Amino acid sequence: MSDHMKPVQLLLILGTAGALFVYLAYFRSNLSDRMIGLLLLSSAWFSILFPDYTTVVAHVLGVGRGVDLIFYLFGLFTVFALILLFTSVRTQSAQLTELIRHLAIRDAIVGPAPEQQRAVGESDEDGTLH
Amino acid sequence: MSDSTTSDPRSSVWVVVPAYNEGQAIRPVVDGLLARGHQVVVVDDGSREPLLDVLQGTPVHLLRHVINLGQGAALQTGIRYALARGAELIVTFDADGQHQSTDIDALTAPIRAQRAEVVLGSRFLAGGQAVRISRSKHLVLKLAVVFTRWTTGLALTDTHNGLRAFSRRAAQTLRITQNGMAHASQILQQIAVHRLAYLEVPVTVVYSEYSVRKGQRVTNAFNILWDSFAELFNR
Numbered sequence: 001m002s003d004h005m006k007p008v009q010l011l012l013i014l015g016t017a018g019a020l021f022v023y024l025a026y027f028r029s030n031l032s033d034r035m036i037g038l039l040l041l042s043s044a045w046f047s048i049l050f051p052d053y054t055t056v057v058a059h060v061l062g063v064g065r066g067v068d069l070i071f072y073l074f075g076l077f078t079v080f081a082l083i084l085l086f087t088s089v090r091t092q093s094a095q096l097t098e099l100i101r102h103l104a105i106r107d108a109i110v111g112p113a114p115e116q117q118r119a120v121g122e123s124d125e126d127g128t129l130h
Numbered sequence: 131m132s133d134s135t136t137s138d139p140r141s142s143v144w145v146v147v148p149a150y151n152e153g154q155a156i157r158p159v160v161d162g163l164l165a166r167g168h169q170v171v172v173v174d175d176g177s178r179e180p181l182l183d184v185l186q187g188t189p190v191h192l193l194r195h196v197i198n199l200g201q202g203a204a205l206q207t208g209i210r211y212a213l214a215r216g217a218e219l220i221v222t223f224d225a226d227g228q229h230q231s232t233d234i235d236a237l238t239a240p241i242r243a244q245r246a247e248v249v250l251g252s253r254f255l256a257g258g259q260a261v262r263i264s265r266s267k268h269l270v271l272k273l274a275v276v277f278t279r280w281t282t283g284l285a286l287t288d289t290h291n292g293l294r295a296f297s298r299r300a301a302q303t304l305r306i307t308q309n310g311m312a313h314a315s316q317i318l319q320q321i322a323v324h325r326l327a328y329l330e331v332p333v334t335v336v337y338s339e340y341s342v343r344k345g346q347r348v349t350n351a352f353n354i355l356w357d358s359f360a361e362l363f364n365r
Binding site for chain 2: 093094097100101103105107108109110
């Protein structure tokens with residue numbers, strides 16, 4: 001680290017800390033999530049405060065500059081996050097379908113009439129309105 | 131065959147009609163089915179104007195999705211309902227007037243005779259008809275036949291025809307999770323996977339101005355293809 005912190009470093013540190021806080025406060029609160037979050041935050045802070053070290057790691061992995069390595073990892077992480085998001089959206093839409101289907105079957109009407117609308121559920125067998 | 135078909139064979143046929151914003155067009159379709167003595171299950175797939183008013187006074191089973199989910203979801207809802215009511219034979223039928231209620235007897239006969247578990251209507255089998263079909267639609271449907279044979283091994287002449295009949299056992303086997311139009315491919319996949327005995331019978335599909343305006347665009351084949359592709363990863 002240089003003698004004094006650059007403005008961009010301060011910005012990144014505050015930004016990452018804020019993001020983690022929001023994530024933990026509003027979305028996840030398991031102990032494991034907190035541990036992973038703190039681990040990610042500390043590695044982010046480390047690479048912000050000591051950018052030269054990321055270059056050392058980059059060289060080990062065959063990448064020229066630390067900032068390039070971070071960029072590649074960011075891309076990978078984004079794809080991963082999108083897949084997670086897609087999966088959860090699909091799960092929710094399947095659940096929503098089940099819910100709507102359940103309501104539709106529960107509230108089925110046999111022989112719709114203006115004044116008499118009756119939910120039949122699974123009761124009568126011959127399918128007419130009694 | 132089971133006892134349920136002894137009294138009146140047609141009343142044991144449950145016709146599932148998925149409908150989305152069909153308005154007045156559905157009434158003659160439903161009346162035609164009822165006139166032939168079938169049980170009719172209309173699944174209103176979240177139409178803007180609920181179908182309740184249009185179907186007043188008819189002895190249909192009316193189910194409504196409170197949110198529009200898609201034709202595949204509506205079919206699965208209707209099939210599950212019909213099964214819960216003890217249906218022995220289930221037919222899927224379009225609400226837009228393309229299908230002919232007179233085809234249903236021929237469609238269900240092989241199941242009654244225990245020659246098949248699933249019977250698929252075909253526009254392109256000898257005796258079948260696709261009235262006023264556009265050339266581009268014809269081409270896409272032919273490609274779909276090739277695609278289906280390649281992906282499922284089913285030797286069919288028509289693949290995305292909504293007119294089908296299922297035995298109770300076959301209907302219980304079906305799990306339509308493709309809410310949108312890819313359900314047609316999914317049904318075929320499941321016929322192949324579960325090795326359900328299937329047959330095609332010739333049917334007539336009439337493309338009226340209304341049904342063309344309302345129905346599938348040819349370009350939607352790409353969406354269906356994509357959904358089917360995505361399905362490979364959903365298993």
